[in-house]
Amino acid sequence: xxxxxxxxxxxxxxxxxxxxxxxxxxxxxxxxxxxxxxxxxxxxxxxxxxxxxxxxxxxxxxxxxxxxxxxxxxxxxxxxxxxxxxxxxxxxxxxxxxxxxxxxxxxxxxxxxxxxxxxxxxxxxxxxxxxxxxxxxxxxxxxxxxxxxxxxxxxxxxxxxxxxxxxxxxxxxxxxxxxxxxxxxxxxxxxxxxxxxxxxxxxxxxxxxxxxxxxxxxxxxxxxxxxxxxxxxxxxxxxxxxxxxxxxxxxxxxxxxxxxxxxxxxxxxxxxxxxxxxxxxxxxxxxxxxxxxxxxxxxxxxxxxxxxxxxxxxxxxxxxxxxxxxxxxxxxxxxxxxxxxxxxxxxxxxxxxxxxxxxxxxxxxxxxxxxxxxxxxxxxxxxxxxxxxxxxxxxxxxxxxxxxxxxxxxxxxxxxxxxxxxx
Amino acid sequence: xxxxxxxxxxxxxxxxxxxxxxxxxxxxxxxxxxxxxxxxxxxxxxxxxxxxxxxxxxxxxxxxxxxxxxxxxxxxxxxxxxxxxxxxxxxxxxxxxxxxxxxxxxxxxxxxxxxxxxxxxxxxxxxxxxxxxxxxxxxxxxxxxxxxxxxxxxxxxxxxxxxxxxxxxxxxxxxxxxxxxxxxxxxxxxxxxxxxxxxxxxxxxxxxxxxxxxxxxxxxxxxxxxxxxxxxxxxxxxxxxxxxxxxxxxxxxxxxxxxxxxxxxxxxxxxxxxxxxxxxxxxxxxxxxxxxxxxxxxxxxxxxxxxxxxxxxxxxxxxxxxxxxxxxxxxxxxxxxxxxxxxxxxxxxxxxxxxxxxxxxxxxxxxxxxxxxxxxxxxxxxxxxxxxxxxxxxxxxxxxxxxxxxxxxxxxxxxxxxxxxxx
Numbered sequence: 001x002x003x004x005x006x007x008x009x010x011x012x013x014x015x016x017x018x019x020x021x022x023x024x025x026x027x028x029x030x031x032x033x034x035x036x037x038x039x040x041x042x043x044x045x046x047x048x049x050x051x052x053x054x055x056x057x058x059x060x061x062x063x064x065x066x067x068x069x070x071x072x073x074x075x076x077x078x079x080x081x082x083x084x085x086x087x088x089x090x091x092x093x094x095x096x097x098x099x100x101x102x103x104x105x106x107x108x109x110x111x112x113x114x115x116x117x118x119x120x121x122x123x124x125x126x127x128x129x130x131x132x133x134x135x136x137x138x139x140x141x142x143x144x145x146x147x148x149x150x151x152x153x154x155x156x157x158x159x160x161x162x163x164x165x166x167x168x169x170x171x172x173x174x175x176x177x178x179x180x181x182x183x184x185x186x187x188x189x190x191x192x193x194x195x196x197x198x199x200x201x202x203x204x205x206x207x208x209x210x211x212x213x214x215x216x217x218x219x220x221x222x223x224x225x226x227x228x229x230x231x232x233x234x235x236x237x238x239x240x241x242x243x244x245x246x247x248x249x250x251x252x253x254x255x256x257x258x259x260x261x262x263x264x265x266x267x268x269x270x271x272x273x274x275x276x277x278x279x280x281x282x283x284x285x286x287x288x289x290x291x292x293x294x295x296x297x298x299x300x301x302x303x304x305x306x307x308x309x310x311x312x313x314x315x316x317x318x319x320x321x322x323x324x325x326x327x328x329x330x331x332x333x334x335x336x337x338x339x340x341x342x343x344x345x346x347x348x349x350x351x352x353x354x355x356x357x358x359x360x361x362x363x364x365x366x367x368x369x370x371x372x373x374x375x376x377x378x379x380x381x382x383x384x385x386x387x388x389x390x391x392x393x394x395x396x397x398x399x400x401x402x403x404x405x406x407x408x409x410x411x412x413x414x415x416x417x418x419x420x421x422x423x
Numbered sequence: 424x425x426x427x428x429x430x431x432x433x434x435x436x437x438x439x440x441x442x443x444x445x446x447x448x449x450x451x452x453x454x455x456x457x458x459x460x461x462x463x464x465x466x467x468x469x470x471x472x473x474x475x476x477x478x479x480x481x482x483x484x485x486x487x488x489x490x491x492x493x494x495x496x497x498x499x500x501x502x503x504x505x506x507x508x509x510x511x512x513x514x515x516x517x518x519x520x521x522x523x524x525x526x527x528x529x530x531x532x533x534x535x536x537x538x539x540x541x542x543x544x545x546x547x548x549x550x551x552x553x554x555x556x557x558x559x560x561x562x563x564x565x566x567x568x569x570x571x572x573x574x575x576x577x578x579x580x581x582x583x584x585x586x587x588x589x590x591x592x593x594x595x596x597x598x599x600x601x602x603x604x605x606x607x608x609x610x611x612x613x614x615x616x617x618x619x620x621x622x623x624x625x626x627x628x629x630x631x632x633x634x635x636x637x638x639x640x641x642x643x644x645x646x647x648x649x650x651x652x653x654x655x656x657x658x659x660x661x662x663x664x665x666x667x668x669x670x671x672x673x674x675x676x677x678x679x680x681x682x683x684x685x686x687x688x689x690x691x692x693x694x695x696x697x698x699x700x701x702x703x704x705x706x707x708x709x710x711x712x713x714x715x716x717x718x719x720x721x722x723x724x725x726x727x728x729x730x731x732x733x734x735x736x737x738x739x740x741x742x743x744x745x746x747x748x749x750x751x752x753x754x755x756x757x758x759x760x761x762x763x764x765x766x767x768x769x770x771x772x773x774x775x776x777x778x779x780x781x782x783x784x785x786x787x788x789x790x791x792x793x794x795x796x797x798x799x800x801x802x803x804x805x806x807x808x809x810x811x812x813x814x815x816x817x818x819x820x821x822x823x824x825x826x827x828x829x830x831x832x833x834x835x836x837x838x839x840x841x842x843x844x845x846x
Contacts (some may be wrong), residue, residue: 029526031541031713033726043520054517075509089494090470094459094460095464121545122730123729125544126727140542152727153553154555221737282733284730295454295455301456303454303575305545307546307706
C-alpha cells in the first residue's frame, strides 16, 4: 500500500546529487521496507525547539513531530540524558531510585485507580504488553477503528488496518468505523458499532473483547476531538464484560491540553493506559499504566524488559515532565491549538480549499478535497519551510501536531504559509 | 514460576531500612510483575568499566551484565550519545547520514548475502520483526529449544518456554531439547529432534517452519559453546524448506570472540540475524539483518519504528563498534574467556563443587549440584563483591557473562573469590 506523503523515487529527480547518493546508500543498507517523507526528502542535520535545519542550511518550522514533544534537543532533557548515561545505565533488576521516582511522577498524573506503571521502550511494546495483561482477564477479541495504527509487533500489526491489505487483521480482531466528523449522534452510533463488534467476537468465541483506541483517533483522521465522543463506546465495551485500553502513545502528556491525557479529555476511565512517543523527547521509553487488580492478575507472569525503564530513560522522562510543568506546555497546547483551529476555520470559510477543521490541543486536522490536493499542499508547505503531513483512510486529511512549545508566532507562520499556498 | 536468583521478600529481612523503604515504594509504583536480583537486592548508583558501585559505597566486580558490553558508562559512547542528543534526534523518514553509516558498519561485520539492516529498539522487537519477515516466505511454525527465551512480545513470549507454564507456547510452536553438554553425537541428535519437530509442524499445517535459536543457547544453560553444534540442525531446517533465524541478541558483537557472531562461530549461514543487548551499550537499539530476497518479500509491507534507528541510537552504536575494534574486545573476550574456563575446570577438578565448565568467549557456564547450591554461591559471591547469576532449566547453572573489557586481573578476582566461597 502506498504511504501518504511518501517519497517516490520514480516520480522524477528533484534532488541535489549529494542527497541522491545518500538515498542510494540508504536503500542499499536498509533495504526496501523503509520510506521517506516528501517528494523531495529532507536531509536534516540539526534540531532546536520547533526548528529543524537541513544539510544545505535551510530552516524548517516543525509542525509535525510529536516525539520531540518539549522541543527538539531541549537542553534540560539533553543534560539529563548525558548526566545519567555518564553515571549508570542498568536495568530494573537492581534497585534504582530514579526509576521509582519516575514511576511515581507518572502515577501522579493519572487518576486513581490507575496505580502502577510498567516500562517498555516503545509504544508498540506498551500496547503489546497491555493486550497480554488484558487477556489475563478477558478473551482474545479486540475492537479497533477502521484506519487504526497501534504498533509494529506481529500482534499489533494485525490490528492496525492503516498498514493496508498486505497486513491482514487477525481473526480475533474487528474494525469499526470511527465516529465521523459530520456524523449525527456520532458518539452513540460509534458505541453501537462497538457493541455489535463485541457481540460478533463473543459469538465467535473471542469474547469478552478489548476496545483498543487511540484517544485522539489520529490515523483515522484526528477524529477524537469532541470531548466524550468515545465515552458511550467505552461503556458498551464494559457492558459486554470487556476492557478498555486507552492508547495514549500519541495523545498523552499534555498534547490535548491541561486534561493531560486523551481519556481525561473524554471523561472516561480506562482499564489500561499506554504511552510512548513524547515520554523521553526522543529517548526510547514507553509505558503501560494499570489498576492493581490487573497488575495482580498478570503478576504471576514475571515481566522484564532489558532496556525498559533503565535509569537514563527515567532521567529523560523526569526531565520531560519537569519541562511540561515549568513551561506550562499543556496550557500552551490548548491555547495555541484553539488559535490554529480558529485561523484554519477562517481560511476554510474564505477559500473553501480545506474543510472540517478539527482536533484537540496540538492535534489538529482539516480535510482537502482529494488526496492529491493534500499531498500537493504538504509538499508546497515543505518547499516554503513548514513541515506537516497528511493522514486518514483516504489520505486527504492534513495532520498538524507540532512540538508543544509551538507559540503564537509559529502558529502565525504556519497559517500564513498555508494561506499563501492555498492562494 | 519462581525466577532463578530472584529476591524473595518473604525470605527474611536482610536489608538496610533505606533499601527496604525504596523496595516498598518500588512495589507500589511498578506493581507485582517486576523482580529483583539477589537475597539482598543491590541498590546501584554508579558504573564504570567492569565496576558497579552501590548506594552505601561498596564496589562490585560485574561478571554478569552483557548490555554494558564495552564497559559501564564508556566515555566514548557517553560522548556520542550526549553529542547527538544535543544536535538532532528524529526518525528514519528524514534523510540522515548517521543512520546510513551505522547500517553500513553493521553490514560490513556480516558475511554476504546478509545485506540489509532494519532497526528496532529492543531484541524483542527484532525477533518479532524477523518472524514477520520469515512468514512472508514460510509457514507459521517455529522451533525453539526447551528453555529458550526470545522476548517479551505476545508472539515471542509464546515461544519462550523459560517463562514457565503461566505463559503457554503457541499452538504453532514446538520446543526441542538443546544439544546436551554430555550428549553423545549432540549435534546430530539435536538435528534429528529439530527435523522431527519440523515434520510435526508441517503435518499440523504450520510448515515450513522457522528454526529460532540463540546461538549460545544461553537460557538453556549456555550450551552453544562447541563450534558447529547447531549446524546439522540448521541444515535439517533448510532441508524441510524452513528458514533459520540466528538470535544474536546476546551472542553478537564480539562476545564469542573474533568470529564476532555466534553463527560465524558455528559456521552456519542464517537467513535472518537479530541483535540487541550490546549494540548501544545501554542505549535502546536493536536490529534485524537479512538477505535482499527476504527484504524484498517483506518490502511491500512498509516498516517504521518511531524510535528505531534514530540518530542518537546510531551514534551510540557506531561508538560501540569503534570501541570494540580499537580496544580489541573480541580477541579479549576469547582469551579471557578461555582463561576463566581453564581456571574453573581446575576448580572443578580440585573441589568437585562445580562441573561441566563450558561456553564460548565471555559467555561462560558451569553446573552446581543443585539449584540451592547455585543460588547460595551466587549470593555469597555478591556478598564478596562479585556479580554473576544462575540459569538453565533447573536453575543450577552458573551464568558468567561480564562486560567485554574484563581483563586478566578481573578474571583472577572472579576465580579466587569463587574458590574462597567453594571452600
